[in-house]
Structure formats: C-alpha cells, structure tokens
Amino acid sequence: MEFVARTADLLQELSLVQGVVERKTTIPILSNVRLDARDSKKGGEIEIVATDLEVGVRTVCPAVVKKTGAMTLPARRLHEIVRLLPDSEVEFNARDGSWVNIACERIKYRLAGAGTADFPTLPDYDFKDSISLPLLPLKGMIERIIFAITTEDPRFALNGALLNTGAGKISLVATDGHRLALITRTDGSVADKEIRVIVPRKTLVELLRFEPGPEGEVRFGLHGNQMFFKMGRRLLQSSVVEGTFPNYEKVLPEKNDRLMTVATEAFRGALGRVSLLSQERSRLVKLSIDQGKLVLSTQNPEMGEAEETIASEYDGPPFQVGFNARYLAEFLDAAGSPRIRLELRDETAQGLFRPDEEQEWDYRYVVMPMRLT
Secondary structure: OOEEEEEEHHHHHHHHOOOOOOOOOOHHHEEEEEEEEEEEEEEEEEEEEEEOOOOEEEEEEEEEEOOOOOEEEHHHHHHHHHHHHOOOEEEEEEEOOOOOEEEEEOOOEEEEEOOOOOOOOOOOOOOOOOEEEEHHHHHHHHHOOOOOOOOOOOHHOEEEHHHHHEEOOOEEEEEEOEEEEEEEEEEOOOOOEEEEEEEEEEHHHHHHOOOOOOEEEEEEEEOOOOEEEEOOOEEEEEOOOOOOOOHHHHHHOOOOEEEEEEHHHHHHHHHHHHHOOOOOOOOOOEEEEOOOEEEEEEEEOEEEEEEEEEEEEOOOOOEEEEEEEEHHHHHHHOOOOOOOEEOOOOOOOOOOEEOOOOOOOOOEEOOOOOOOO
C-alpha cells in the first residue's frame, strides 16, 4: 500500500471515525482503523473504516494511490500524528503489511500496524428501500433530546431514542425514567413511510459529527436488526436497540393549568448560582411561584442555603415545586428560545417545559418533581 494525501483531507475523515473506535476493548483489532488504498472512477482514494461491532463508520479520502492495498493502524495514534502534521502532503508507504512509513516534509514516522484479516466487515445495504431525512434539522432534534437518554438503566430500550417517521412527520423521544424529551417536526419532504425504531445513543452522537452533502439530506434505511445512514460517500451503520420503548404518550401532562413564562437566560443563570449549594446526590432546587416572580432556593445542611428571585409572567395562586437542577439546566441549554414556558399543576405532578415561541418543531420536556422537605 502506497499513497499520498493532503493532511487536511485525511484529518477530516480520521476525525469522523474517532468516536466509534473503542478505547478499551478485549478485541485489540477494534482499536484500529482500516485504510484501503484503491483506484476509483474519480481517481485514487482511501477508504477508511472503524467499528466497535455495534456501530461502524465508512468514509473516503481523496489520494494519489501509487500502490493499492489495505492494512489497519492504531486509530487514535494515527489521528494524533496526522493532526500535528503541517498542512501539506503526507505519504504512506507500507511494504510488509505490519509497518507503515509516514513522511510529511521533513517529518518521518514508522508506525506499527496489522493486517485486515481479523478486522470486521461492515454489513452492506443498497438503500433501495430507504427514506430521505433533512440532516441539519435532524441534528437539531438530536441535540434537544440526547441528554435525556439513560446511560445507567439496565432496560436496554432506554439506552437509545425512539425514532418515528410517517405522515410527513419525524419525531424523536428519549427518557431515563425521571424525565422525557419529545420533539416532532412536520416536513413535507419526509416520506410517509412509517418507521419506529430505537436508535442507540452512540449512533446519535456519531450522527452529530456528520455534515450534510450537497442536497443537505441523509438517506436512512433498515435491514433486519441493522440501520444505515448515508451522507454522500459517508456511511454510518448501527445495530438497532432491541426491546419495547415505554408508552411515552401516557406521561405527557394534559391538565397542567398553571402557566408561567420566564426569560431563559435569567432562569439559567439563577439556576446555576443557586444549585451550587444543592445536595450533590439529589440536586434539588425549589421553585416558589407567585404572581410576577419566581424564587429559586436550595438548602444543604452541610453547606448552607441559596436563594434568587427572577421576574416571570404568572397570574395564579402561589405554590411550590421541586426539581432536579441538572434536569432543568440541560433543557435550558437545549431550548433555543429566549423565553420558556412552564406548564405545572401542583407539587406532585410532572412539569411540562417548552419553548415559548413558535419554532420549526414541537419540543416538549417532561420532568418528574422531587419531594420538598
């Protein structure tokens, strides 16, 4: 294998696959990335593949291929080498299949690699039965729900987000059992094909790394227990999360008649300051709601107390409710609106939070309250 590529081009594609590569694995080859130098209709190119057996990425980098061939190299070490090289041309020369010489201007490396015999092959999919999704709006939707996906719950169905398509709509739902994020976008370009599948959290993270092609869309399809996303020459493959997603419709409040709006930045700032003294385990912050104002407070027997008052738009009876400060902060960071709307009922009912302005999607966030002592 022998080729020459621009460092910027190679770095861009190597950066794309880094999230897939396993940092700690019992299968050493999964710490590597596969490089395949080959001729193509548009000239030479390097196919780059990384996988952890659950999620895989395949992409290509333009190159001048002097000798076709393939090998695997340590993904993170290779990425660091290329990242620190000057913006120039870099040459790879592998003669024996286990070592590669890397040269860029006056810089030289000799890096240990391995053959490709033990490197897993990504499943194939022809995309004949796929649908088209707008990538940038999809990424915006992911950013607004991904923080609600559990990373600790043994129920596998909660380790991803539910993706629904059909009737010109696309929705994503995520929950960890304590809060739920739901976002729905109506788009005439979305196919009417009905799809209901749980997408792993890691797959959603990798989708956020991808940039749209000339058409700004991603092709999405299912085959067996595998899902595929294609953006130009880039492919993201993933296993489907098995299991039944909770009936989230039952969680959405319907009788929360105490409505309040507040400025997002004021709420975020006050929440951050007050929660500094919240108990580390519960992160409880009390919201005392009254006409024209919202008082945030917390008490910690070991550290002290904190309180801050901000302006609000509310015209109803006073009441109090407690929430986990982190749950609220993550919503405020994602809301993308200058003001947010709180729809509450009492101190025992789940709260519904949403942006207080018309957006390109319907975004709702449900949080279970915490007992006030």
